[in-house]
Amino acid sequence: MAGIAMLGSGFIARFYADALVSHRRPDRIVSVYSRRTESAERFAKDYRVPVWTTRMEEAISRPEVDIVCISLPNHLHEEAVMACVRAGKAVMITKPLGRHAAEALRMLQAVEKAGIFHGYLEDLVYTPKSLKAQQLISQGALGRILWAKSRETHPGPHSEWFWNKELAGGGAIIDLGCHCVEIARTYIGKDIRPLEVMCWADTQVKPIEAEDHAIGLVRYANGAIGQFEVSWTFRGGLDLRDEVMGTEGTLWINNFLRTGFEMFTSGKGTGYTAEKAESESGWLFPVADELNELGYQHMFTDMLNALEQGHQPRETFYDGYVVNAILDAAYRSARSKQWEPVQLEVWRGQTEVHVDRTLPDYDEHYYLVKEETTHYGARKVILQDKKTGEIIERVLS
Numbered sequence: 001m002a003g004i005a006m007l008g009s010g011f012i013a014r015f016y017a018d019a020l021v022s023h024r025r026p027d028r029i030v031s032v033y034s035r036r037t038e039s040a041e042r043f044a045k046d047y048r049v050p051v052w053t054t055r056m057e058e059a060i061s062r063p064e065v066d067i068v069c070i071s072l073p074n075h076l077h078e079e080a081v082m083a084c085v086r087a088g089k090a091v092m093i094t095k096p097l098g099r100h101a102a103e104a105l106r107m108l109q110a111v112e113k114a115g116i117f118h119g120y121l122e123d124l125v126y127t128p129k130s131l132k133a134q135q136l137i138s139q140g141a142l143g144r145i146l147w148a149k150s151r152e153t154h155p156g157p158h159s160e161w162f163w164n165k166e167l168a169g170g171g172a173i174i175d176l177g178c179h180c181v182e183i184a185r186t187y188i189g190k191d192i193r194p195l196e197v198m199c200w201a202d203t204q205v206k207p208i209e210a211e212d213h214a215i216g217l218v219r220y221a222n223g224a225i226g227q228f229e230v231s232w233t234f235r236g237g238l239d240l241r242d243e244v245m246g247t248e249g250t251l252w253i254n255n256f257l258r259t260g261f262e263m264f265t266s267g268k269g270t271g272y273t274a275e276k277a278e279s280e281s282g283w284l285f286p287v288a289d290e291l292n293e294l295g296y297q298h299m300f301t302d303m304l305n306a307l308e309q310g311h312q313p314r315e316t317f318y319d320g321y322v323v324n325a326i327l328d329a330a331y332r333s334a335r336s337k338q339w340e341p342v343q344l345e346v347w348r349g350q351t352e353v354h355v356d357r358t359l360p361d362y363d364e365h366y367y368l369v370k371e372e373t374t375h376y377g378a379r380k381v382i383l384q385d386k387k388t389g390e391i392i393e394r395v396l397s
């Protein structure tokens with residue numbers, strides 16, 4: 001059982017608290033910090049937290065606190081991590097780790113130097129569908145992964161600080177791209193080095209300085225491509241989709257909008273149906289168990305088990321740092337309109353990647369390019385001559 005200090009009492013702090021104290025979990029939130037007394041007190045009442053305060057250090061340093069959960073706006077992440085380091089407390093932090101890689105690296109180095117437990121709360125790699133997909137991929141069901149796309153788009157975030165480029169560190173790329181990049185890394189292999197990024201970004205709709213829409217490609221050392229699609233201008237709710245393509249298969253995941261639960265209502269008696277839903281009438285797409293479907297339950301189970309058992313969780317500050325480095329390259333590319341290198345001062349994955357590109361043999365003279373049965377009943381093979389490289393076709397029946 002862990003005693004948790006919650007820093008922040010807003011949107012994500014409440015999702016986290018719901019996940020942490022629901023389903024009779026033994027863990028307890030033992031203190032909460034918020035900017036304003038009223039919100040700290042309201043949160044404390046809602047989640048039966050015995051100590052609430054407007055002083056961050058006070059929430060962190062109490063002896064009953066085993067781990068601190070940072071749920072504060074992006075510009076306060078570093079300050080909060082450094083406060084945990086000074087107090088020698090284990091820490092888990094929401095995404096993104098930093099507003100840029102330099103900030104993330106300072107946090108990574110500080111927690112590692114202090115020797116404290118650190119977890120990166122990237123919930124979307126812990127959704128039940130993602131966990132199953134990762135298992136199938138690790139068994140080889142998709143073969144060698146060639147492309148992993150992740151899309152997160154919605155009509156824009158819920159608090160003013162997100163829309164301030166300086167406080168948030170950017171717009172849709174830093175806010176949503178951090179999820180998509182880590183999802184693609186998980187499918188492609190977190191030990192495979194991201195090399196370079198090509199990104200388009202624009203401010204198409206909103207009256208803000210930061211980008212409200214972006215698409216990026218991340219090229220990895222094994223030749224795989226990660227793709228992220230992010231937007232704060234998407235209409236119709238929260239679209240969370242992944243697609244993975246490999247040499248042996250394909251996988252599509254819809255985590256949120258279309259989960260097989262659809263409802264029509266005139267609007268009478270409707271309230272909250274799902275995060276970022278834009279309408280309360282007509283055809284709606286409720287999400288049955290958001291805490292689970294967004295990965296919070298499995299994420300905290302991993303984090304708190306790791307803390308208790310003395311090992312690292314699956315997602316650490318190091319992952320947050322790599323994500324920030326990829327996003328920095330995306331921002332540079334959006335400006336330069338060129339592929340930009342991912343600058344990683346610290347790289348802990350593979351340094352030499354062997355890619356198995358064995359060509360599929362057809363017989364001793366030919367490689368097989370393609371085999372197909374057509375609508376008119378012909379079974380055809382397309383072959384490449386091993387000696388001359390010539391491409392030929394044979395109709396077998």
Ligand SMILES: NC(=O)c1ccc[n+]([C@@H]2O[C@H](COP(=O)([O-])OP(=O)(O)OC[C@H]3O[C@@H](n4cnc5c(N)ncnc54)[C@H](O)[C@@H]3O)[C@@H](O)[C@H]2O)c1
Pocket residue numbers: 007008009010011012013034035036039071072073074076094095096121122123159160161175
């Ligand atoms: N799925 C996810 O993982 C997810 C979803 C949403 C937000 N987040 C992240 O969680 C963090 C907090 O976002 P949120 O949506 O809870 O924001 P929010 O605005 O709803 O809540 C922010 C909280 O921080 C406190 N705070 C303290 N000092 C503040 C200051 N100077 N300015 C503003 N707030 C201050 C506020 O009192 C509030 O309790 C961000 O890093 C965000 O990226 C993660």
